[in-house]
C-alpha cells in the first residue's frame with residue numbers, strides 16, 4: 229500500500245545542536261539523506277551521533293555496517309560515552325553486519341542484535357534482511373535506518389555500481405516514503421571511478437549533508453571540519469557552511485577565539 233502521505237509526514241530534530249541550527253523545522257520523516265564527504269571529515273561520527281540521539285528518544289535504529297564491524301561501532305559509541313548496551317537489551321538497536329564476512333566468523337557466536345550478511349554482493353538478499361529487521365523492530369513512522377557506507381557497497385558491486393543506485397531508489401521508496409522511516413546513508417565523496425553514480429545519487433535523494441575541510445585553511449595545512457545542508461526537501465534550511473569540531477562528547481560548533489586587535493599608538 230503506497231498512499232499519498234503528504235499530510236501525515238512528521239518531522240524530527242537530529243538532536244545534534246550544531247545541525248539543528250541549520251534545520252530549525254527538523255527533518256521530514258520521509259527523507260532519504262546522503263551524508264557526503266571526504267575521508268575523515270566525520271561522516272561516521274555524525275551517523276553514530278544521529279543513532280544515539282534517536283535511541284535516546286526511544287526510537288529503534290538499524291545500522292547497515294559496511295565499513296566497520298558491529299563491535300567497532302560499539303567501541304566508537306562507547307568512546308563518546310554513548311553506551312549501546314541498554315538499547316541492545318531493549319531491542320532498539322540492531323546491526324546488519326556486511327563487514328565481518330571478510331573474517332569468516334563463527335556464525336553460532338553471533339549475538340541476537342546482529343544480522344550477519346555472508347554475501348553483501350547479493351543485493352536482493354540484503355534487501356530481504358533489512359526488511360525483516362525493520363519489521364521485527366517495528367520501524368514504521370518511528371525509528372531510522374543508517375547505512376555506512378554506500379561507497380563500500382559500490383566497491384563490493386564494482387562490476388555493476390548502477391545496481392546499487394537502483395537499490396537506493398527502492399530503499400527510499402520502501403523505507404522513507406512508504407514506512408516514513410528516514411534513511412541516512414554515508415558516501416565517500418570525490419572518487420573518480422564513481423563520479424557518474426554520485427551525480428545520480430545526489431539527484432535521487434531528498435537531503436544532502438556535505439562535510440568537508442575548509443579549503444582555504446587546508447591550503448595552509450589546517451584541517452577545520454565544516455558541514456552544510458545542501459538539500460533537504462520539504463523544509464526550510466540554512467545552506468551555509470558551518471565549522472564544527474569533534475570533541476569527546478561528539479559534534480559541536482567550532483568556537484574560534486579571535487585575539488582582539490592590538491591597539492595602535494594613536495589609540496593609546
Ligand SMILES: Nc1ncnc2c1ncn2[C@@H]1O[C@H](COP(=O)(O)OP(=O)(O)OP(=O)(O)O)[C@@H](O)[C@H]1O
Pocket residue numbers: 265266267268269270271272273274295307308416474475476
Ligand atoms: N572518540 C572520538 N573523540 C574525538 N574525536 C574523534 C573520536 N572518534 C573520531 N574522532 C574524530 O573524527 C575523525 C574521523 O571521523 P569519521 O570516522 O567519522 O570520518 P569519516 O568521514 O567517516 O571517514 P571515512 O571516509 O574514512 O569513513 C577522526 O579523525 C577524529 O578527528
Ligand SMILES: [Mg+2]
Pocket residue numbers: 271272273295376
Ligand atoms: Mg566513516
